[in-house]
Amino acid sequence: MAKMLFxxxxxxxxxxxxxESFSAENPTDxxxxxxxxxxxIRSSHSLFFKFLESRGYVVEFRLxxxxxxxxxxxxxxxxxxLVIFSPSVQRFGGSLDQAAVLDFVDAGHxxxxxxxxxxxxxxxxxASECGDPDAVVIDHVxxxxxxxxxxxxxxxxxxxxxxxxxxxEKKIEAPVLFRGIGHSVNPASTLVLKVLSxxxxxxxxxPKTKLSTPSITGSTIALVSVVQARxxxxxxxxxxxxLFSNRFLRSGVLKAGSLNKHEKSGNEQFVTEISKWVFHERxxxxxxxxxxxxxxxxxxxxxxxINDDLEYSIEIYEWSGSSWKPYVADDVQVQFYMMSPYVxxxxxxxxxxLYFTSFxxxxxxxxxQFKVEYQRLGFTSLSLSKxxxxxxxxxxxxxxxxxxxxxxYGASFSTMxxxxxxxxxxxxxx
Amino acid sequence: MAKSxxxxxxTLIRSLRSAYAATxxxxxxxxxxxxxxxxxxxxxxxxxGIVGSFPFNSFLSGVLSCVGTAVLAVCLRIQVNKxxxxxxxxxxxxxxxxxxxxxxxxxLVIMNFLG
Numbered sequence: 001m002a003k004m005l006f007x008x009x010x011x012x013x014x015x016x017x018x019x020e021s022f023s024a025e026n027p028t029d030x031x032x033x034x035x036x037x038x039x040x041i042r043s044s045h046s047l048f049f050k051f052l053e054s055r056g057y058v059v060e061f062r063l064x065x066x067x068x069x070x071x072x073x074x075x076x077x078x079x080x081x082l083v084i085f086s087p088s089v090q091r092f093g094g095s096l097d098q099a100a101v102l103d104f105v106d107a108g109h110x111x112x113x114x115x116x117x118x119x120x121x122x123x124x125x126x127a128s129e130c131g132d133p134d135a136v137v138i139d140h141v142x143x144x145x146x147x148x149x150x151x152x153x154x155x156x157x158x159x160x161x162x163x164x165x166x167x168x169e170k171k172i173e174a175p176v177l178f179r180g181i182g183h184s185v186n187p188a189s190t191l192v193l194k195v196l197s198x199x200x201x202x203x204x205x206x207p208k209t210k211l212s213t214p215s216i217t218g219s220t221i222a223l224v225s226v227v228q229a230r231x232x233x234x235x236x237x238x239x240x241x242x243l244f245s246n247r248f249l250r251s252g253v254l255k256a257g258s259l260n261k262h263e264k265s266g267n268e269q270f271v272t273e274i275s276k277w278v279f280h281e282r283x284x285x286x287x288x289x290x291x292x293x294x295x296x297x298x299x300x301x302x303x304x305x306i307n308d309d310l311e312y313s314i315e316i317y318e319w320s321g322s323s324w325k326p327y328v329a330d331d332v333q334v335q336f337y338m339m340s341p342y343v344x345x346x347x348x349x350x351x352x353x354l355y356f357t358s359f360x361x362x363x364x365x366x367x368x369q370f371k372v373e374y375q376r377l378g379f380t381s382l383s384l385s386k387x388x389x390x391x392x393x394x395x396x397x398x399x400x401x402x403x404x405x406x407x408x409y410g411a412s413f414s415t416m417x418x419x420x421x422x423x424x425x426x427x428x429x430x
Numbered sequence: 431m432a433k434s435x436x437x438x439x440x441t442l443i444r445s446l447r448s449a450y451a452a453t454x455x456x457x458x459x460x461x462x463x464x465x466x467x468x469x470x471x472x473x474x475x476x477x478x479g480i481v482g483s484f485p486f487n488s489f490l491s492g493v494l495s496c497v498g499t500a501v502l503a504v505c506l507r508i509q510v511n512k513x514x515x516x517x518x519x520x521x522x523x524x525x526x527x528x529x530x531x532x533x534x535x536x537x538l539v540i541m542n543f544l545g
Contacts, residue, residue, distance in 0.1 A: 405485035408492030
């Protein structure tokens with residue numbers, strides 16, 4: 001009887017492990033939940049979703065107000081990534097709310113959030129730093145030429161972030177078509193980056209009303225920005241849902257004032273590359289095999305002595321979407337740290353992922369740490385520390401006899417001999 | 431004036447030597463021993479001035495063994511001097527035994543501190 005009970009339990013356990021495709025070893029998201037206002041988005045944005053499916057993602061579409069909506073069951077998340085393409089939803093259905101979305105990100109999962117000119121308070125709350133309601137980005141200089149847009153709200157943006165890891169190595173030639181709201185980015189935050197900024201002539205205002213002073217203007221307007229949280233969860237916030245649409249992906253673009261008409265806008269390349277980044281196909285680093293030992297020894301000691309020569313090595317790999325590839329850079333540094341870094345060394349690499357260096361332990365004893373703090377634009381941050389005590393010389397580790405001290409030894413022994421002779425002479429001088 | 435000063439010095443030294451000639455032999459031996467110890471100490475201090483104070487513990491033990499020896503020898507001299515009325519009750523054998531014991535302790539410490 002117990003056996004029969006045990007079997008289904010075992011199968012259930014097995015299933016739950018099988019579903020757990022997202023892991024530290026395999027950081028690409030696999031199961032995506034797409035929340036939409038209207039299932040029409042599924043067809044109007046089908047190129048984007050087809051592209052995701054072709055790369056092996058399992059995409060599940062749900063209406064944002066579906067009453068059975070849930071991100072987790074029995075404490076396990078059902079999805080690895082969330083795509084919110086429902087700018088107008090006032091409240092999510094089921095157990096989902098703003099806090100649940102933020103918890104999802106706190107648990108290390110990724111999020112793509114697209115707002116639009118009619119974004120609801122809920123969506124604004126998640127993005128939390130959006131501009132005015134019903135204001136859109138207007139650019140009378142950098143607009144895309146089209147017959148129907150007299151208000152210049154269709155923008156041809158080409159002010160990309162300079163980062164190969166976020167936008168891919170191939171430069172995006174054509175401008176990206178954008179229609180929607182701009183947002184401002186807290187300049188004090190180091191976690192958030194503007195990926196696509198508006199041109200200096202843009203401003204955020206409602207085209208319907210008389211223009212007062214716009215709240216944000218120029219290149220401080222972020223059209224698309226990304227956030228990489230401290231737990232390496234990634235978020236993409238776009239002020240435009242149309243950016244991902246088939247219409248924008250397919251259409252040609254002629255930027256006003258430019259003679260160069262592009263047959264195809266940069267949107268396809270842009271959304272492809274940025275979604276690769278957001279879903280951890282690029283720029284995800286891991287550090288393994290941290291080793292350190294004395295020069296000419298192999299075993300890792302539990303403790304170093306002051307002035308020991310040691311060798312330190314670490315392996316760093318980058319996830320390429322399907323396998324771990326060696327990460328190559330020349331700016332990885334290790335610190336030998338006790339309250340402040342006593343040693344700061346750049347690591348050399350063998351181009352196969354191994355980083356190594358050697359240095360002398362400082363002439364200070366105490367509890368030190370080997371620290372690697374590696375934060376680069378677009379890459380997940382590496383923060384490793386390993387504690388190691390450093391002891392002073394033991395009393396028997398000094399030199400037994402010091403040549404410079406021979407006169408002192410001689411003086412001590414001659415005084416002793418003198419005492420002996422004095423004793424004899426003193427006693428027998430009668 | 432200068433002539434009288436130099437003659438004074440000569441007179442002083444001469445009287446000192448004649449007075450010292452009357453000192454018993456055993457006290458003279460002790461004086462010689464003290465001079466030997468002080469001279470060794472001075473040599474070491476000069477050496478330290480030239481070479482530097484690196485094995486400082488060795489330097490200290492070398493110099494202190496000489497200084498300690500000299501101090502103990504002077505103490506012995508005070509105790510065995512017949513003209514010193516303070517220790518007239520103390521037999522010279524007892525004084526010598528004290529001297530030997532103190533020297534043993536001193537050299538034990540010096541050996542440990544020498545490095």
